[in-house]
Amino acid sequence: MPTHEWTLADDRPGMDGSRKRRKAFIAVLVLSGAIALLVALRLLVPGPFAQGGPKLGHRTYNAKVDCQVKTSGDSGTVTIGGTISGDSPHFTVTVEVLDTATKQRLAVQTFEVRGTTTFGGTTPAQAPVGPAGIECRIAKVV
Structure with missing residues (x-):
């Protein structure tokens, strides 16, 4: 003899839990895709406060730098000259001048x-140059 419990079950068509789970899964996928798209756009397109142009990844470049120092007593002037070429029309190059023996930054x-492949100028040496001379290196390229 059947009990009344089985008649209390909600067996109406379309009320199974798999439809609700499927809808929830689709909603999660759509929301995840929208967030991923926003993150990708943020990385590719600069915001209103960003400096420079779009940053699409690492730049490829070839650079060389050379330095000469002229000393007079404890002070000196460093003449820097270099070239850079690569996949961008604009670079910001930071050159560091070091004492060869002590590696102290001079x-x-x-x-x-911009629009050229050469850069150069002069700058005062911030410390006395040792007898071993100087070395130049490109510290940063942006």
């Missing part, structure tokens, strides 16, 4: 390179 100079 000067730092930043150059804006």
Whole structure:
């Protein structure tokens, strides 16, 4: 003899839980896709307060730098010259001048390179130059 419990079950058509789960799963997928799209656009397109142009990833470049120092007593002037070429028409190059023996920083100079492949200038040495001389290196390229 059947009990009354089985008659209390909600067996109406379309009320199974799989439809609700499917709708919830689709909603989660749509929301995740929208968030991923917003993140991708934020990385590719600069915002209103961003500096420079779009940043699409790492830039490829070839750069060389050379330095010469002229000393007079404890002070000196460093002449920096270099070239850069790559996949961008604009680079910001930071050059660091070091004492060869002690690796002490003598000067730092930043150059804006636009529409050309060469950069250069002079800067005062911030410390006395040792007898081993100086070395230049490109510290940063943006």
